[in-house]
Amino acid sequence: MAEEPCQCSDCQRFYKEHDRLIREFPTFKEQQELNWASIQSFRTLCTKVTDELQRELSERESNDDINREEKHISDFEITEALDQLESVNAYLYSIEALMERIFDIKISNNIESKFKEIAKELAPDPLNVDRLILNRLFHQTPDYPDKNIN
Numbered sequence: 001m002a003e004e005p006c007q008c009s010d011c012q013r014f015y016k017e018h019d020r021l022i023r024e025f026p027t028f029k030e031q032q033e034l035n036w037a038s039i040q041s042f043r044t045l046c047t048k049v050t051d052e053l054q055r056e057l058s059e060r061e062s063n064d065d066i067n068r069e070e071k072h073i074s075d076f077e078i079t080e081a082l083d084q085l086e087s088v089n090a091y092l093y094s095i096e097a098l099m100e101r102i103f104d105i106k107i108s109n110n111i112e113s114k115f116k117e118i119a120k121e122l123a124p125d126p127l128n129v130d131r132l133i134l135n136r137l138f139h140q141t142p143d144y145p146d147k148n149i150n
């Protein structure tokens, strides 16, 4: 018997998002593009924040009489964040290099059809009647989802 997946609000949000990404991007090509865009947007944002924090820190160093009340973020907080973001940017750079390899792969139309077919099975339309009935059954028997479905 399969173990019942965790139903806490974080996990439920994850399942919902996971299914949505399969439903809305059901082909290999769309998944490639989605993940590439996701890595790039994460990198762009992290890099921009890093630049801004560095600028702010060097401005403070060269300008000691800066109004203390304008310091919403402490120097320590900035230095710590810069260390963390430096690691994140290095990881993202590695992921990007791997994603580039994945991005090079092309898939035939017949195989793309298979992707669409499986995506429909994995993440059907959430408003589909069968899905709603199935969800209700799962909800009524959280410990043994298999037992009462004939």
Ligand SMILES: [Zn+2]
Pocket (backbone or CB within 6 Å): 006, 007, 008, 009, 010, 011, 012
């Ligand atoms: Zn959970």
